[in-house]
Amino acid sequence: MRIARLEEYTTVEGPGRRTAVWFQGCSLACPQCCNPEMHDPTAGFAMTPEELADAIVHARAEGLTLLGGEPLDQASELRLLLQHLRAHHYQGIIMFTGYTWSQIIADPARAAGAELCDLVIAGPFEAASAPGRRRWIGSDNQTLHSITGLYAELAENWPKFVKEIEIVIGDEELLVNGTPLAADDELAGLFMQKGEGR
Ligand code: SF4
Structure with a gap:
């Protein structure tokens, strides 16, 4: 799989002290995207899902944020990564994707990746409603989908934008x-x- 960045610890990409992985490659081309250097699917660096899962588990952060680039453009590799993490009982997985929720559930490969997360934040970046009202979320059109319930309370009372x-x-x-x-x-x-x- 192609990765743009792996940050073992960050406090600005979701709740708590988290590991963050930026996927390399995005086919969605949202106008005014903040990460155009992550659109080329051949750039970045390669890791196997197993190698990446090992690095994430080794970091022992409070959770993991997946963003990009577009995680669901590498849906098969994403599913393998998340299966490895879940096999290690890893919890606290939040994914930001530019696909809408209806686009995700209509595609079995995307849906299989999404259902292994704890929370999915879905929808393209829309500059007209950016940065929006909610902390960590790029624009107001993006929707929250609690998969496991781990972040259900957070999703109900999402922190305001700072x-x-x-x-x-x-x-x-x-x-x-x-x-x-x-x-x-x-x-x-x-x-x-x-x-x-x-
Ligand atoms: S989905 Fe994300 S990375 Fe892709 S174009 Fe939109 S904002 Fe940029």
């Missing part, structure tokens, strides 16, 4: 998790304040 980012300093690049900033200038200003440059 603007939050997390800066990750990689070997060769600066990565930003969480709510996208309105303009690159804003990020540049942030670093200038800290005197670190960009």
